[in-house]
Amino acid sequence: MDNISRRGLLTGVGALLAAGSLGVSTASARSLALPASKRFKMSATTNEFFRHKPLWGPRVMQSFAFDTPNNRLFAGQLRSETPENSGDLTLSQLDFSGNVLGHMYLTGFGHAVSIGAEAVGSTSYIWTETDADTTNGRGRQITRFPWQNGKTLTSASVTKWKPVSGASVYTPAVDQRFGRLGVRHARSDGMYINVYSLAAARTGDFSTVLASFKQPALTAGIDFQGWALYGSYCYFWEGEAYPGEPDETKATSKLWCYDINAGVLVDSFLTLAGKSLTYREPEGMAVYGSTDGTARLYFGFASGEPGDRRANLFYRNTLV
Template sequence: MLQNPVPCPPSRALSRRSFFRAGAATAVALGAGALRTGTAAADDGIPVSPYIDITQPSYDLFRSKMLHESHHVMQGFAFDNVNRRLFVVQAQNGTSGDDLCLNQLSFSGEVLGSMHVAHAGHGVSIGVEPVGTASYIWMECDADGTTTDARGTALARFKFVDGGTPSVKKFLTGSKAITCATDPVYRRLAVRRSEGGRMWYSVYPLASAAAGDFSTPLVHFPQPALSTSSVVFQGYSILGSSLYTLDGSGHADAAGIDSCVTRIDMNTGLVRDRALTRAGSTLVYREPEGLAVYRTAGGETRLFLGFGSRSSMDNVDRYANLFYKNVLVG
């Protein structure tokens, strides 16, 4: 068991009145699949659900596992909760930075398969949709550049095939800095993208999104400021009515740890909890990389936190590490 977290810097969030006013004031039309404003969200929002207590300790799933591309850190990851699969994305070796590699891992961290996805973006967050025995991946595509700063301009959905070339169906084309995450328990898709110079979240039933229907989000709200100083956004995930985010930077040792997990009520856009996490504090150059939700076969709900690491500061190889929190409240 790892150390208990301590509070992160205080957050600033919208009031409920400001939440709806901001939504009504932000009319965005980006491509054929444009999202509507906050007032177009379903009247009932998302039913209130149990949530993960982010102030509780974290536990190891695995540490120091090398992915298919040895020289690049892990980015976003997601679980197929039906077929019991784990997928992790990273940049490809020897490319300019926008070409990604999708890894399928065992739950002990061994690489079971991979796919290369060209000109995709950065891979901050991905989703998975189980369809029978197949796993369909949701992730950004059509990057706006060819470097590590490139970000996707559309969402891609494709079947994972080890060693195959993705057969992609695209949604929400013409977006800016778009990514997604899936809720494997309640089967929903969250979309995060830049609208009017600010990041917004929208959530849809996964079946509706797969059918190309993005007309009526369950909720649509701007990302609240997470502290009074700038933070490095490193991933997000959703579970029921809560959105979880991860932020922080990489540090050579535990003395510089600044990684924080935040829980946001998606029906109000308000920050409910924010806590520093020391999961994997002994890792060399520990950098937060991604969040995902998983429910075990035994029924335990877990919020997973990803971290990249190195064996030493001067080693070019990068390693993946996963930890989880499992105290469900409500």
């Protein structure tokens, strides 16, 4: 997170500060429904993908996304040469061993709390926030652009959309398996997520909302660190950084699963994955897989010392 708190911005204008509990409905704040799907089990076996890998820049990984059909992985972070609230980002492309294959720079885009990837043939399109508000470094719109290694894009050079009038603090998530785009955004009374057809959204058509719900309260006072969509469920990731190896009795890294149709949190798990990592800040969440049999829910951690932060990925692959 690099000396910037998400509490005020990303847990929702004071509206989500009460601790949530499993089974508490938010039905009054949601609408519409999605075809029912399986969900990832939060307490399933933890699998390690890679550990302590450098990105293109030295700051913490904020988020990551998979282009499943093309077996590509992308990670987002704040650009090291510019102020935090500038909205300047670095994207790295990694192989599945965590080695950097390329990079892009995004000028004036946002904070990269969540990014998405979409395959169009052999081309990877990246979804991010853009049009950064320099008072807080968060994006006021969303965008989509093709991955181009070595390219620098400015917010003024990309097509931008504002799917919800009057909203702010946008972040996207792509559900490749089910062909949907999630758009997380701040309204006056908290954070909401709208779900759209990915095929429609890529043309700029946000007129049909497949589902809409207010983000449930998670753990009071703990930083929000990422989210993902898979079928009829939404996943949330929260936690604080440790200054060194963690005291297990003070662990805060927690996975949450929300049933969009029922409007309830149905599962959560306090994970000690990567507990020996130095710093160990939860950062980013994404889904990989083209079928239930190949599906994995990934969650990330930043590790390392200031000026030399590293990326770490773990995953669950048990569906129930």
